[in-house]
Amino acid sequence: MDRHTLVGVKRFSPFVIIALAAAAALAILRHSEVAEPAEEWKPVQPS
Amino acid sequence: MTGDTAVRSAHSLQAHPGIDEVVVIGPAKSKSFDVVGSAAGCDYLVGHGSSAPALARKHGVPLIWDGSGPEEGVAAWAASPTGLALSLASREPDPRLVAIAHPDIPDSHTTRTTRFPDPVGRLGVFDEAVGGKPVAMAHSPGDFAACLVEAANRRVAVVDHGGFLSGVALAAGVATAGVSGRPVWEEALAYLEAVTEMGLVMAESG
Numbered sequence: 410m411d412r413h414t415l416v417g418v419k420r421f422s423p424f425v426i427i428a429l430a431a432a433a434a435l436a437i438l439r440h441s442e443v444a445e446p447a448e449e450w451k452p453v454q455p456s
Numbered sequence: 457m458t459g460d461t462a463v464r465s466a467h468s469l470q471a472h473p474g475i476d477e478v479v480v481i482g483p484a485k486s487k488s489f490d491v492v493g494s495a496a497g498c499d500y501l502v503g504h505g506s507s508a509p510a511l512a513r514k515h516g517v518p519l520i521w522d523g524s525g526p527e528e529g530v531a532a533w534a535a536s537p538t539g540l541a542l543s544l545a546s547r548e549p550d551p552r553l554v555a556i557a558h559p560d561i562p563d564s565h566t567t568r569t570t571r572f573p574d575p576v577g578r579l580g581v582f583d584e585a586v587g588g589k590p591v592a593m594a595h596s597p598g599d600f601a602a603c604l605v606e607a608a609n610r611r612v613a614v615v616d617h618g619g620f621l622s623g624v625a626l627a628a629g630v631a632t633a634g635v636s637g638r639p640v641w642e643e644a645l646a647y648l649e650a651v652t653e654m655g656l657v658m659a660e661s662g
Contacts, residue, residue, distance in 0.1 A: 450573055450613070450659040455648035456547065 461504040461522065464623025468654045469502070469630065481515065500531060500630055504622075520629035522622070524586045526637045534639040535629025537621055538586050538593075540614060540651060541603035543644040544658070545589075548607035555581060555592035555604045559618040563595040570594065572602040573613045573659070587639050610662040614651070624654045 463480075466489060470478045481501065482491045495501055495515035502520045503512055509527040512519035518531035526533055534542065537556045545551035555570045557579050566580025570592055581592035596602070601618035604611065614621065628650035632643035640647045652658060 445571065445578070448573065448611075448661045450661045453612070453658050453660045455645055455652060455658060 461619070461622045461626055462502050462508075464619055465502050465504075465627035468624050468627040472627070472630075472650075472654060475630070481511075500633055502626060502630070504626060518633060520626065520633055522626045522629075526639075530637040531633035531635075532629040532640055533637060534587060534641070535626045535632075537601055537603055537625050538591055539629075539640040540621075540625045540647075540656075541591060541605060542586065542589055542639070543641040543647045544603060544605040544612050544614070545607075546641045546644040547648065548605055548610075548612065550608040551605050552608070553592060553604070553606040554590065555594065555606075556602065557581075557594040557596040557604075558601040558622070559596050559599060560622070561593050561595045564593070566594070570604070572596075572604055573615050573661070576600050576602040576615060587641075610660045612658060612660050614656050614658055616656055621656065624651050624656050628654055 466478045469475045478489055480486045480489045480491045481495055482493050484491050495517045498517050500520050501512045501515060501517045504522050506523065508521055509519055509530055513529040519529055520535050521530045521533045522536035523533050524538065537558050541554050541556045545554045553570065557572050557576050564582050566582050568581060569578050570581045571578045575598065576596055579594040579596065581594045584591050584593050596618065599617055600615060601621045602613055602615045604613045628647055629640055631646045631650035632640045648658065
């Protein structure tokens with residue numbers, strides 16, 4: 410990079426950072442839901 | 457017979473002991489059954505849908521019906537997955553939840569979820585009343601249907617292909633038909649014995 414080249418940097422607004430963090434947390438929660446335990450069913454006759 | 461569910465029920469009835477003959481009341485085409493113009497000689501007609509009672513009255517033969525209430529000329533009503541679930545419930549000492557999931561139930565606004573046996577799984581349900589009895593209804597997104605009762609000590613269920621389950625549920629109404637029209641759950645044991653003889657499997661959990 411030439412030493413006269415300027416590099417512009419834009420920071421995320423704090424609101425965008427909060428929204429991204431919330432979305433990430435929701436995604437983690439969704440994937441970490443514990444699957445319901447399997448039920449054991451056995452055939453029965455009407456009575 | 458009227459409707460696709462009735463055709464399925466005809467196949468179940470044809471293989472059932474105690475049924476001498478099954479015919480289709482025309483005009484209709486059938487590869488499997490004789491098509492006749494009159495219901496003369498028939499003990500019952502089996503019909504699906506809202507038009508069935510009026511058609512049966514024209515023939516003057518009592519109807520086995522999957523509708524959800526009594527009508528003139530109907531010998532047995534609620535011969536349906538809903539009636540099957542309510543029949544299961546009527547044999548339990550303390551039924552707490554009666555629920556059905558079926559592909560034919562519209563995908564309506566649901567208020568909570570209920571876990572049906574696999575492969576149906578957990579689905580959103582909405583509440584209806586059939587014959588004055590509460591039933592939780594769910595749209596099943598696949599081909600399978602389930603009738604479920606949660607009682608104090610166990611869960612009882614019937615799960616099968618939705619079309620087959622509906623056909624058997626209608627056909628088995630023949631085992632409950634009375635002189636005056638009644639819902640299938642008033643003869644629940646006879647009804648449940650008929651549906652299992654026709655190929656549905658009852659299962660319990662817990």
